[in-house]
Amino acid sequence: MTLQFTLLTELPGLLGILVILSALYMQGQSFVDPTIRAISFQSFTVAALFVVLYLQSGDIALVYLAAITAVIRGILIPGIMLYNVRNYKHSLRETGTGQRIPSFIIVGLILIIGGYAIFKSVLLPVINQLASVPFVLLLLSFLLIFTRRNALTQMAGFLEEENAVLYAGAIIAPSISLLVEFAIVLDVLGVVLVGVVLSASRDVFMTFEAPELEELTG
Amino acid sequence: MVDQITLQVINVIQVGTVVFLSPLIAGIINRLKAMVESKSGPSVFQPYYDLAKLLRKEVVVPERSSLFFIIAPFVSFSAYVVISLVVPIVTPYALPYGILLDLVGGALMFGLAGVVFIIAAMDAHTNYTSLGASRSATFAALAEPTLIMVFFGVAIISGTNNPYVTNNLLATSSSWYLSATHILVTGAFFMLLLFETGRLPVESSGLMEFGMLDDARTVEYSGKLLALSKWGGYMKQLMLMSVFLNVFAFPWGLSDSVSVAGSVYSIGTLFFKLLGLVGVIVITEETFAKLRLFKILDFLAISFGLGLLSIIAFFLVGGGVTT
Numbered sequence: 001m002t003l004q005f006t007l008l009t010e011l012p013g014l015l016g017i018l019v020i021l022s023a024l025y026m027q028g029q030s031f032v033d034p035t036i037r038a039i040s041f042q043s044f045t046v047a048a049l050f051v052v053l054y055l056q057s058g059d060i061a062l063v064y065l066a067a068i069t070a071v072i073r074g075i076l077i078p079g080i081m082l083y084n085v086r087n088y089k090h091s092l093r094e095t096g097t098g099q100r101i102p103s104f105i106i107v108g109l110i111l112i113i114g115g116y117a118i119f120k121s122v123l124l125p126v127i128n129q130l131a132s133v134p135f136v137l138l139l140l141s142f143l144l145i146f147t148r149r150n151a152l153t154q155m156a157g158f159l160e161e162e163n164a165v166l167y168a169g170a171i172i173a174p175s176i177s178l179l180v181e182f183a184i185v186l187d188v189l190g191v192v193l194v195g196v197v198l199s200a201s202r203d204v205f206m207t208f209e210a211p212e213l214e215e216l217t218g
Numbered sequence: 219m220v221d222q223i224t225l226q227v228i229n230v231i232q233v234g235t236v237v238f239l240s241p242l243i244a245g246i247i248n249r250l251k252a253m254v255e256s257k258s259g260p261s262v263f264q265p266y267y268d269l270a271k272l273l274r275k276e277v278v279v280p281e282r283s284s285l286f287f288i289i290a291p292f293v294s295f296s297a298y299v300v301i302s303l304v305v306p307i308v309t310p311y312a313l314p315y316g317i318l319l320d321l322v323g324g325a326l327m328f329g330l331a332g333v334v335f336i337i338a339a340m341d342a343h344t345n346y347t348s349l350g351a352s353r354s355a356t357f358a359a360l361a362e363p364t365l366i367m368v369f370f371g372v373a374i375i376s377g378t379n380n381p382y383v384t385n386n387l388l389a390t391s392s393s394w395y396l397s398a399t400h401i402l403v404t405g406a407f408f409m410l411l412l413f414e415t416g417r418l419p420v421e422s423s424g425l426m427e428f429g430m431l432d433d434a435r436t437v438e439y440s441g442k443l444l445a446l447s448k449w450g451g452y453m454k455q456l457m458l459m460s461v462f463l464n465v466f467a468f469p470w471g472l473s474d475s476v477s478v479a480g481s482v483y484s485i486g487t488l489f490f491k492l493l494g495l496v497g498v499i500v501i502t503e504e505t506f507a508k509l510r511l512f513k514i515l516d517f518l519a520i521s522f523g524l525g526l527l528s529i530i531a532f533f534l535v536g537g538g539v540t541t
Contacts, residue, residue: 010396013535017398017527020534024523102519109526116533132534 008056012171015049016133019167020112023140023160027108028101031093032152036081039156043074046163053170062170064180069166072187073159080194081152094150104147108140115139127172134168155194162186221476222314228481229303229313235485236302236460240452241265243459243492250500265452272445280438282343290338291439291446294331298453301327305381305457306464308484310389310472312382320379321369324461328414331450332358339435350434353511357413357431360518364410367525371403372465374532381465389469398535402528404466409521411462413514415455417499419506420514456492463491 022042029035050066053059115136123135141164145157165186169179245262252259261267279287301324303315319327332354339351369379375394376384388395413420416432436447464472471487473480509517 006392006396010393010398013398013531014396014401016535017402017531020531021527024527105523109523109530112530112534116530120533129534129536136534 008052011052012049012056012130015045015052016130018045019049019137019163020133020140023137023144024105024108026153026156026160027104027140027144027147030101032085032150033082035153035156036078036085039159040074040078042160042163043069043078046167047074049167050170057175059175061175061180065166065170065183068180068183068187069163072191073163077155077159077187077190077194080191081155084194085152094148094153100147104143107147108143111139111143112136131168131171134164134171137164137167151197155190158193159190162190224477225314227478228309228476229315231478231481231485232308232313233299233302235308235488236453236456237299237449239485239489240456241269241449243456243496244452246493247496247500250496251503254500254504265448269445269449272440272448273442275441277441277443279443280342280344283338283341283438286334287338287341287438288443290334290341291443291450293334295446295450295453297327297331297334298450298457301457302453305461306385306472307457307460308472308481308488309476310382310385310464310469310474311476312380316380316382321372321381321465322379324381325365325369328454331454335435335447339438342438344438347435347438350431350437354431354435357514357518360515361410361413361521364406364518364522364525367522367529368403368407368410371399371406371525371528371532374529375400375403381461384465385469385472388465395469398531399528400466402524402531404462406521406524406528407462407466409517409524411458412499412502413518413521414458418503419509420517421508459492459495460488463488463495467495 019042022038022045026035026038026042029038047066047070050062050069054062054066116132119132119135123131138161141157141160144160145154148154148157162183166179166183169176169182173179242262242265245260245265248264249259249262277288301319303313304319305324336351336355339347342348372381372384373379375397376387378384388400394400412418421431432451436444439447463469468491471491472484473487
């Protein structure tokens with residue numbers, strides 16, 4: 001077994017674990033700025049994974065997917081989000097999150113173990129074991145969205161969810177070019193969400209905290 | 219049939235390496251740190267001079283301490299010598315006493331050496347050593363879960379807790395070496411190595427501050443007893459570094475040939491590997507600021523998290539393929 005071959009077979013696993021680590025890192029942040037940078041890093045990792053999968057399978061759709069992931073979810077959307085927080089990036093902190101961070105991480109770890117147990121009993125008989133990483137990542141992104149109140153962090157959760165879905169798609173069905181179109185649709189949704197809704201909520205309501213947005217403010 | 223006499227000679231070489239090379243490694247670390255800080259620093263042989271000086275000095279014992287205070291350094295020194303018989307330092311194959319202890323057994327011997335010092339520190343009946351003893355016991359207890367997770371990780375990789383088997387497997391299987399399980403276990407063990415050897419960001423060794431953990435236990439020792447406890451500390455550092463290199467990070471370079479020449483060759487390669495690790499440790503020490511005392515918990519929690527993830531990683535993405 002040559003080293004190059006070993007690298008190609010082990011890299012998807014290593015990058016997958018890096019993605020999980022970045023998801024846990026995001027779960028452990030109460031400031032918004034590092035969360036956005038982490039989602040950018042995660043998107044680049046997923047893009048690198050698509051490139052590795054392309055080298056293994058030779059399917060050109062994966063290269064498009066990698067390019068979309070890196071440009072839109074790695075640079076563009078995090079860029080817009082960072083632009084939104086540019087004036088108060090060292091102070092924009094989610095209210096009341098600090099105390100709950102350790103429990104979030106523990107819940108995240110439990111979710112990984114529980115998620116894998118579900119994956120093993122339900123999905124493993126029919127699909128590749130590597131798909132367990134995006135499955136767990138999907139659960140972690142849900143956790144990030146529903147434990148947080150800040151709209152920007154929830155947006156980062158949305159991007160993580162999208163990473164997970166496309167990651168799973170690329171592993172389960174690498175030759176479907178429809179996946180690229182799904183990626184574009186979801187990204188357009190993401191850009192609209194982040195570009196319009198967040199900017200509007202910042203300008204009109206002067207806050208990113210979701211419960212504050214529920215009240216009508218005149 | 220391997221010659222038993224040769225094996226015993228290699229045994230002596232291995233113990234001799236640990237006993238006599240360890241102060242040099244400590245000296246190199248200190249010298250390198252000073253050089254990075256633009257100071258000239260002490261000679262790399264300074265730990266030998268210190269030990270020689272201390273061994274000539276008389277012993278002063280606290281008035282209210284018992285005999286245990288005096289025998290503790292001997293017990294811990296002996297424990298380190300026993301460990302040096304059973305861990306892979308200059309050979310990739312098990313020496314005659316290698317079957318006595320696996321990694322868990324080695325950890326228990328390290329634990330014994332630590333516990334006798336904690337009891338001795340309490341036995342000195344002074345506030346400061348008792349404070350240091352309770353502190354080091356508290357944090358050592360928190361480091362144990364990481365250690366257990368690392369053992370689980372090793373057990374997953376090689377199916378056993380024997381360090382020689384792990385060394386052999388990792389040296390021959392690049393797929394296990396590159397697996398997420400192995401890389402995360404190595405990261406967790408490196409953090410544990412920094413903690414156990416009293417390196418920054420966890421602790422800066424020396425007697426200048428109240429944040430110290432290990433050194434607070436030995437402040438009442440003097441003369442020959444202090445020399446033994448210091449020497450034991452150097453040996454612990456060298457053995458942990460060797461285990462980190464030979465079992466986890468860099469399992470190559472040890473000579474397979476069961477001969478005196480082979481083990482002498484291995485000492486050379488081990489020395490260069492140690493120099494590389496010393497470089498990494500010095501960079502780590504000079505880059506990070508000292509953590510506040512209660513932040514050590516976070517440091518250990520992260521290393522535990524890496525250990526736990528290494529096991530989860532095995533199930534998520536699978537391990538290497540044994541070839």
